[in-house]
Amino acid sequence: MCRSINKGVSLQIGCSLISNFLFSIHGNTMASNVPIIKLNSGYDFPAIGYGTFGGPHAPEQVYHGTKHALEAGYRHIDTAYVYETEEAVGKAVRESGIDRKDIFITTKLFQTFHEPKHVRPAFDISLKLLGVEYVDLYLMHWPFAWEFHGYSFDDIKGHKDENGHRKRIDVSIVDTYRAMEELVKAGVVKSIGVSNFTIPMLEQILKECDIPPAVNQVEIHPSLPQEELLAWCKEHNIVLTAYSPLGNPGHRGQPAMMDHPAVLSAAKKYNVSPVQVLLNWGVSRGYTVIPKSVTPERIKANLARIEMDKDDIEAIASIGREHPHRICDPIKIFGPAFNIFD
Numbered sequence: 001m002c003r004s005i006n007k008g009v010s011l012q013i014g015c016s017l018i019s020n021f022l023f024s025i026h027g028n029t030m031a032s033n034v035p036i037i038k039l040n041s042g043y044d045f046p047a048i049g050y051g052t053f054g055g056p057h058a059p060e061q062v063y064h065g066t067k068h069a070l071e072a073g074y075r076h077i078d079t080a081y082v083y084e085t086e087e088a089v090g091k092a093v094r095e096s097g098i099d100r101k102d103i104f105i106t107t108k109l110f111q112t113f114h115e116p117k118h119v120r121p122a123f124d125i126s127l128k129l130l131g132v133e134y135v136d137l138y139l140m141h142w143p144f145a146w147e148f149h150g151y152s153f154d155d156i157k158g159h160k161d162e163n164g165h166r167k168r169i170d171v172s173i174v175d176t177y178r179a180m181e182e183l184v185k186a187g188v189v190k191s192i193g194v195s196n197f198t199i200p201m202l203e204q205i206l207k208e209c210d211i212p213p214a215v216n217q218v219e220i221h222p223s224l225p226q227e228e229l230l231a232w233c234k235e236h237n238i239v240l241t242a243y244s245p246l247g248n249p250g251h252r253g254q255p256a257m258m259d260h261p262a263v264l265s266a267a268k269k270y271n272v273s274p275v276q277v278l279l280n281w282g283v284s285r286g287y288t289v290i291p292k293s294v295t296p297e298r299i300k301a302n303l304a305r306i307e308m309d310k311d312d313i314e315a316i317a318s319i320g321r322e323h324p325h326r327i328c329d330p331i332k333i334f335g336p337a338f339n340i341f342d
């Protein structure tokens with residue numbers, strides 16, 4: 001069974017949906033007015049973070065982007081081994097001159113490293129690339145395992161079958177998570193969590209592991225409002241992080257969520273941009289958002305904080321309620337064996 005979970009102060013922030021959520025959000029002592037969410041591990045988690053997933057030019061762009069982000073006031077950076085941006089993030093963090101303890105760094109365990117014997121070596125590579133002594137949050141990137149072919153970036157790419165799909169191997173999420181718990185015990189990770197997990201998967205971890213996940217990072221935006229998962233996680237004191245909070249505009253012909261009438265109407269009402277509405281919709285619902293941008297003006301603008309009324313939050317949540325749309329669909333990306341969300 002899980003050890004007892006810290007219960008934060010319950011607080012209502014613009015939405016009755018989260019009034020019984022067991023987290024505390026309090027004034028920020030850091031450089032910006034970004035709210036802080038208290039994790040079940042006891043650590044502070046800034047509600048707006050900087051996402052660092054990109055294309056072939058990502059490392060260079062992310063290095064400059066992270067520098068801009070830290071200057072603008074971000075104190076939460078999200079990366080992953082597979083993004084190949086850990087080194088760029090670490091360099092920007094070191095050069096910022098900001099105390100390491102004031103920056104929350106998340107990174108993630110790749111699917112080829114799920115066998116327990118590979119977890120610590122894979123983590124140590126991330127730590128070395130980041131050039132830090134500990135990671136604030138280490139997430140299991142996806143809830144399935146792939147064959148191990150080595151630790152280098154080249155080793156983790158390729159190895160697909162004749163249909164271009166990945167081969168799944170039989171390693172349970174519990175065994176991988178237990179190996180991640182050892183990182184907390186060793187003092188090299190402050191909090192552990194998961195990503196792309198469903199409620200049954202979270203239930204299994206809570207039942208069979210010792211340290212409850214602090215965070216579940218999943219896709220959330222108005223076309224995929226994740227209302228059931230959000231309510232369940234609040235009830236169990238697990239904080240959600242919304243990836244692709246803007247719906248990754250422009251990527252693979254995604255519908256532009258910022259053009260939806262409910263978003264435009266809120267933007268007019270609060271005198272902010274549609275993107276600022278999308279991000280504040282997430283923060284107002286009680287979770288963290290990690291928009292990615294390599295454009296300095298956008299990086300800065302994405303930090304703006306407004307309080308949104310319950311009716312506006314509800315109007316935007318209803319956009320994808322009936323016909324949710326997932327951008328990061330593992331079936332399309334990895335193959336039919338990865339139908340984990342149905």
Ligand code: NAP
Pocket residue numbers: 050051052053054078079141195196217218242243244245246247248249250275290291292293294295298299301302328
């Ligand atoms: P996103 O943040 O929803 O969208 C990124 C796109 O929005 C970029 O093209 C960016 O353009 C544009 N953008 C950012 N700010 C904008 C603004 N103010 N106005 C107009 N356009 C703006 O999508 P994402 O990158 O997929 O998700 C964010 C982060 O989540 C990732 O970077 C990664 O850290 C994480 N993630 C995690 C997972 C997972 O499986 N755990 C999966 C996907 C993503 P420019 O860069 O050109 O400014």
